[in-house]
Amino acid sequence: MTPKIELRGVKKRFGPKVVLDGIDLVLEPGQSLVVIGGSGTGKSVTIKCVLGILTPDAGQIFVDGKEVTHLRGRGRDTMLKKFGMLFQAAALFDSLTVWENVAFGLIQGRGMARKPAREIAIQKLAKVGLGAEVAMLSPSELSGGMQKRVGLARAIAADPEIIFFDEPTTGLDPIMADVINNLIVDTVKDMGATTLSITHDMTSARKIADRIAMLYKGKIIWNGPTKDIDSSGNPYVDQFIHGRAEGPIKMEVKA
């Protein structure tokens, strides 16, 4: 089976700082992969390389078996129509209303008329547990948890084949975090989408992942099914999932 997404030896550095040092990662169709790792280990950079927001210095990225590493312009827009993304701070457009945010990809990306797009937006909002009454509000009137839900509705609005979640639970209280985790699991199961999430929240990772990969110093140091994470035998993974200050991972206080 052709992997949905494949990264081969992807490298990226900013000036002298090496962020990705040869990432190899495979996502099978319908799979939910969670990449864990501390702050600043290159999780976001990995996602941004796949989306083409950043260009890798070396290595190749494939989506549905087709190389997309240096895709630009129309070709990239077509590729991006397969994707939905939930940003860490939701990244809602504050100049637009909630429903216009959700319908943005439909109206701007796909040229759908406003009226049907609005109906779909309200359906998607209902899917993430938000009523039609929030549709006309501005994103700044919503709480953090609600913004995340709107962000999720926007990510799934065009029924994408692949969804990326960037720290979906960061900054939320534990209950809202669980609500978001459930929403992710449910909506993804409904849609049969392939997902790649990045997080350092282990509760969230265990809940949404089929497989977990751990990123450390720009490399994937462990990759396996979620159930094996507790018996990985990898001291780095053990330190991370138990949140210990002592261990092989030394916190670099200075960047």
Place this chain on the structure above:
Amino acid sequence: MNIFAPIGRAVLVLLAQIGRLSLFTWSAVSGVFRPPIYWWHILQQFLRIGYFSLPVVGLTAFFTGGALALQIYLGGNRYGAESFVPQIVVLGITRELGPIIAGLMVAGRVAAAIAAEIGTMRVTEQIDALTTLATNPIKYLVVPRLIAAVISMPILVAIADIIGVMGGYVVATQTLGFTGGIYLKNTVDFMTTQDVMSGLYKAAVFGFIIALMGCYNGFHSKGGAQGVGAATTNAVVSASILILAANYVLTSILFSK
């Protein structure tokens, strides 16, 4: 040996900046000619950049015209040339002061607003979000502002010209003892189409500079609130300097004969 390292670094940073700005300008300008064109955004930006700048541009033009009339009268007095007030006011306003004042005021107002808005969108990942929704942020954000600024600046300057001359007229007739009808006749008789047109050409270039500097600095802002603040300052400072530099170049080209 060590003294060369910082010089080299500064040169590299400068060259990288110029390269980035050139690429940004190219993609923005080429975006003007490639669909989709966001007409609704152009109209919106036209209102924000042009229409809402009218009060500040009008007021500054009025007072500048008044001060100009006063200075020409006082200066001309030394040579018995005080009757040339209307001619020199209209020349100064249409050729230089109208475009410059409108350019600098709009740079302060609009370049700052654009940089702050786009900079905030950058640091809150809204620009990345546009990309993932298959929308080119250059075409969606930059092109409408560029078009709106290039169109609205000449209109603003035309209005500034009229109000500036009016400022001179008010001061001249109210305090310097000129007769209204003769002042206006001297103004109109002396003024040429080229005086006005040269100012409007300049205005279009200034509009381009203002929108480009606002967008460029906003697009490349880093970090949080502080980064956006720096981007805003850089946008206004760089737009103002470039306007004055471009003004000199344009004056020397337009009046070279």
